[in-house]
Amino acid sequence: MLIEALSSRLLKSIGVGICLVDEATLSATFCNPTFATWFPGAEPGIAICDLIEDLEPEILTEANPARALELKTRIKRRTLIIETRVHRTEHEGRTILLLECQNVSRLRETEAMIDSYVAMADRRTRDLEREKAQSEKLLLNIMPRTVYEEYKSFGSVTPRLFEPVSVLMLDFVGFTEMAAAADPTVTVAELNDIFTAFDRIGELHGCERIKTVGDCYMAVAGLPHPNPDHGRSAAQCAVKMMRYLQRRNETHPHHWRARIGIASGSVVGSVVGVQKYIYDVFGPAVNYAARLQSLSGPMEITVCTSMTGELIDDFVLSNSRKEQVQGFGECAVATLTDRKSAAHAA
Template sequence: MDSAQTPASKGKILVVDDAPDVVKLLSEFLGGSGYEVCGVDRSSQVLSVALAHKPELILLDAHMPKPDGYAVCQQLKQTSELRQIPVIFMSVSEEKWDKVNAFAVGGADYITKPIWFEELLARVNSHLTTYRLQKRLQLQTQRALTASGQSPLLADLQRMLHRQTEILKRQNERLQQEIYEREQAEQALLQEKQKSEQLLLNILPRAIVEQLKQFEGSLAERFDEATILFADIVNFTPLAANVVPLELVNLLNQVFSAFDRLVDQYGLEKIKTIGDAYMVAGGLPIPQADHPEVVMEMAIAMQEVIASFTRDNEEPLQLRIGINTGAVVAGVIGIRKFSYDLWGDAVNIASRMEAQGVPGKIQVTEQTYQKLKHKYEFEPGGEIQVKGRGLMPIYHFVQRKS
């Protein structure tokens, strides 16, 4: 239990919440606004504290350990000395039945968390003013009844109470409208933020997006080992010459969309497409130990998927796939039209594996073969000439080992 007092108190308020931090925060805010505040964080203490301190308003958390706020409010309303004290419920719930229950047990108002302090202050001021007018009216009524006559002051108080009720009604309506407009604006901003972020995530990996939010300029990182896959459609150039451009783009979209779904399925990173070529990497931007196996599974699945697409003569499409494992630098450079890309000798070699590959085959380098030979069967494919590297042995995937 804690309390805060000001020299010229605007009124006494009891704050009840099972979260001590919330009690402390509200007590400091209301205390700083000129109110005398008493706070409790156990619902079992509310009745005794209220009787001792005689607050003029109670801020009550609806959802607390037994007894909850609704039960506490019922106890207050059943106590003659406390039943007229206005109770403002606080809750994270916006369900209409929670609000209905709050008013059913005698609550004067309902405010949702997180609390907007300006809204809270407006409601507190309105309810305190109404409460005090009611107290004055009751006192004057008792005096008038004792004197067996109608007091001019009583009539004035009745008119004042009526005016205050109307003012409170208009304030609440205006406040509700402001809250609604603020919520609509916040929702619209949130939706636009989500759209923007989703568009960015379609271009860059999530880990890179998070880093770009904090840093400006180039963002690159070295990975000691990653596995890179290049794939392209066999005989795509003659196919493109005989197909209407719109149909060709539609075909590529279907093929690459199917590959995109595989990327998501295997948790890999699509790097880019160039014409009919598709580039994927494993082990970055978040390192993973089994990236060679995962990329190989992706390659096998790509071969199965491409077989479902056919040319005009009903022949199935084929892929050339090349895979290499090695060190790369990955990141985003420049300030416009961001793209996540890879650089390094390992990338160039993977590209050569695809360019000099065999239609319908998955061709891998010695480095990748050594990583996968325990799990997959390969057949030697001889050697190929790689610019800047000379002759390099290559292997062709045969099947998974049983």
């Protein structure tokens, strides 16, 4: 008798809801105070499925103790989540279902809060990754990848001598007048389309675009990785650029006419500036290419004749002449065309 009294007192005092249900009638035979607090109206004799709306007879009779049921109950204005496990036992020839209930509302709220924080952290991580990718894309637009990797690792770029390389310098004839006469938005949009095409041509032929200044476009072959055919790469790139402009002019109202200079020599590459930094190259080859570009006529490519041996097999070099080049004195130069264009002209 003492043991029964202690058991009854224990069931009433623990923080776990306990309800004994007769399996045959599905009516409660005992409910401890905790269970009655969570499910108001719980008392011996009440049909348990009527007391708990979410509880169907099939769910109750087929329940497995290893799998917890989550039942909801509302007390005043708050909805509680009650995790329930059903145990089956025999007593005096009857099958009794023991409902063991725990209030997991705070646990579920905590889990929901954690899930929210995790989702927010994941979203923030994705945003940071997207911003990082955009920053990387922007930096790769103004410097070669190897230079970017060095800058990312060390925060600075060591000036480096590249020798030999070929520098391609291009600008457009009459661009100032065109920009003044046409809608600036249209002019800039077309210039962007053309430079984008030039970038693709450069990637195809191993020419690294270094920078654009207004209508001036500069690219280098043989940088940052050595290229023994740098002269041929720069020449192929220049010819494809001219061919692209010729085809474009056939279908567009604005006719873009370029002039190109190509020179070989040494350059020094490095990142200049601190806040508005940019990767740039300097050296005799850059200055020489700029001078040759200024000597070119519309839709003409001018090269120094020191590149003849490298280009003679794949291109036609014509109009060989001596020109007085500022800073370089008298230099031998020639006009370059590809064999296909030369044969077509003939």
